Amino acid sequence: MRKGPAVALAVVAVAALIAAAVFATLYAREESSVEVAASDACGDRIFGHIASLSRKHGRWVMRFDPALLLRGATAAQAALEDTGSSDVPNDSYTLEESHRLLTYVVSPTATVTVLLDGLRPIEIPVSELAGIVRGKNPMHRALFDRARGLGYWIRVGDKYPNPVLSIDQQYHP
Numbered sequence: 406m407r408k409g410p411a412v413a414l415a416v417v418a419v420a421a422l423i424a425a426a427v428f429a430t431l432y433a434r435e436e437s438s439v440e441v442a443a444s445d446a447c448g449d450r451i452f453g454h455i456a457s458l459s460r461k462h463g464r465w466v467m468r469f470d471p472a473l474l475l476r477g478a479t480a481a482q483a484a485l486e487d488t489g490s491s492d493v494p495n496d497s498y499t500l501e502e503s504h505r506l507l508t509y510v511v512s513p514t515a516t517v518t519v520l521l522d523g524l525r526p527i528e529i530p531v532s533e534l535a536g537i538v539r540g541k542n543p544m545h546r547a548l549f550d551r552a553r554g555l556g557y558w559i560r561v562g563d564k565y566p567n568p569v570l571s572i573d574q575q576y577h578p
Contacts, residue, residue, distance in 0.1 A: 449560070450558055451471050451559050452472055452557070452575065453469050453559070454472065455467060455468070455534075455538050456470055456506050456538075457538060458531070458534060458535040458538045464511075465512075466510060466511070467509045467510075468507070468508055469506065469507050469508075469509055470504055470505070471505075472499050472500060472501045472556060473499070474556065474575065475498045475500055476496050476497055476498075480493045480496065480497060483498055483500050484498045487500075495577075495578045497577060499556065499577075509561065509568070509569045511568060511569040512531075512562070512569060515531055515568070516570070516571045516572070517529050517531055517533070517534045517571070518573045519548065520574050521547050521548060522548070524576055526574075529544070531572075555576070555577055556574075558573045559572050
């Protein structure tokens, strides 16, 4: 009779260990999926203009002039205050509060999207964008005629050194 309670206690102990292991595995998976989702969601997305993009000390460094891309009533009011007219062509107004340049490290694997004539977006490498910013067209593409003057959206990662993960050119008529 004494074997019965000892066996039952051993079975309960093994079951508890298995349950703890399963719980720990599920908890670890949940933790890692939260981290992945958080890193995607926490990346800042900033509009502005690229002043320069060059290699320094073996990495890409961008000097970026942030701006606000406004629409609707906000755009009309800002335009009125800046120009005396609330006319906002194409319901879009870029507000440049200052021209302070911020420095960003750009990931060498950052996705870069620019617009070709006809407004067709294509992906190019960071090195090609650096040439475009310098006024060159290294691959002799039919770039949108104002490629250097258009604004860009950048997405910044949330882990040090907070690299720019993507750069997307914004169409503006």
